[in-house]
Amino acid sequence: KILVIGAGGQIGSELVLLLEEKFGKEAVLASDIKEECPKALKNSNYVALDVLDNDKLSSIVKEENITDVYLLAALLSATAEKDPKFAWKLNMEGLFNVLDLAKDGHIKKVFWPSSIAVFGPTTPKRNTPQHTIMEPSTVYGISKQAGEQWCAWYHEKYGVDVRSIRYPGLISHTSLPGGGTTDYAVDIFYHAKQNAEYTCFVNEETALPMMYMDDAVRATVELMEAPASKIKIRNSYNLGGISFTPEDLKEEIKNQIPDFKVNYKPDFRQQIADSWPESINDESAQKDWGWKHEYDLKKIVNIMLNNVDTKLLFDK
Ligand code: VAH
Numbered sequence: 001k002i003l004v005i006g007a008g009g010q011i012g013s014e015l016v017l018l019l020e021e022k023f024g025k026e027a028v029l030a031s032d033i034k035e036e037c038p039k040a041l042k043n044s045n046y047v048a049l050d051v052l053d054n055d056k057l058s059s060i061v062k063e064e065n066i067t068d069v070y071l072l073a074a075l076l077s078a079t080a081e082k083d084p085k086f087a088w089k090l091n092m093e094g095l096f097n098v099l100d101l102a103k104d105g106h107i108k109k110v111f112w113p114s115s116i117a118v119f120g121p122t123t124p125k126r127n128t129p130q131h132t133i134m135e136p137s138t139v140y141g142i143s144k145q146a147g148e149q150w151c152a153w154y155h156e157k158y159g160v161d162v163r164s165i166r167y168p169g170l171i172s173h174t175s176l177p178g179g180g181t182t183d184y185a186v187d188i189f190y191h192a193k194q195n196a197e198y199t200c201f202v203n204e205e206t207a208l209p210m211m212y213m214d215d216a217v218r219a220t221v222e223l224m225e226a227p228a229s230k231i232k233i234r235n236s237y238n239l240g241g242i243s244f245t246p247e248d249l250k251e252e253i254k255n256q257i258p259d260f261k262v263n264y265k266p267d268f269r270q271q272i273a274d275s276w277p278e279s280i281n282d283e284s285a286q287k288d289w290g291w292k293h294e295y296d297l298k299k300i301v302n303i304m305l306n307n308v309d310t311k312l313l314f315d316k
Helices: 010-023 054-063 077-082 084-103 139-158 181-195 213-225 246-254 269-274 283-289 297-307 310-314
Strands: 002-005 028-032 046-048 068-071 109-115 161-167 169-171 197-200 208-212 242-244 261-264
Touching (some): 077 139, 077 269, 161 213, 169 181, 181 197, 181 208, 181 297, 181 310, 208 297
Parallel strands (some): 028 046, 109 161, 169 208
16 A cells, blocks of 8 residues: 655645545545645545654555655755755654665665755756755755665665655645745746736746656556665666746746746745756666656646646635
């Protein structure tokens, strides 16, 4: 049975649906910190779980015969900068709680999300290699870099089968923009659809690696379903999709909403974005487990403009 921790988040809600499609509803248990089940998961098996509550985590894993855990609970980059101590606690202690259950044989396989945020200002920015300089300058990136190396250590020392992906910025329409720096690329669609104007918190020429959520969750399941013998990277796989600037995104949206306007007002998130790569080399993922992304910018803009529900953002 599969436990998804942090299932109410941007990745979690879509990952649960894909896992249910693939393995059946009864094979998936969604969990998040909120007592009441998040709307996006109303048709799923749900249990309230704070990943920092080790006793509850351990009893759920044992009582529900959990074999696979997807640990998605974390603070993202912008939120983490505002609350560094809690970000470290949640991102790291949550990981240790799960890795220790795996070390003790209660969990067979673990997925843990890393991010292109593990790269910093001294990392080569274009076509960033799998193995390169990593001096992250954000709280979130520091926690993800440390977490990656702990995953590799638990694999090396105890044979824990933990697998990880360095996600680029992710774009989806089933959850509202959250505390991510790349979330401008989600937010923009709600504003484009509502009043054809958006104030963007990163400047127009800031290129960042991005990916549509369907590609990201498919990659996640493909990685987890690959034979262990194919997994050569045990800290975390680079995953590249596309790369675009807010200007590129604006131009593509204007193909559908001709009078769409963007004002650029960079805030603290500009420094975060400036520390990250522009594009990612994911040859290792292609070679080891056959990764190939499908969604280009045109397809993403089409889907997002047709699916974002502006009521979610403007009527709450
Ligand atoms: C963030 N969406 O912005 C996340 C992600 C690469 C960006 O880690 O924090």
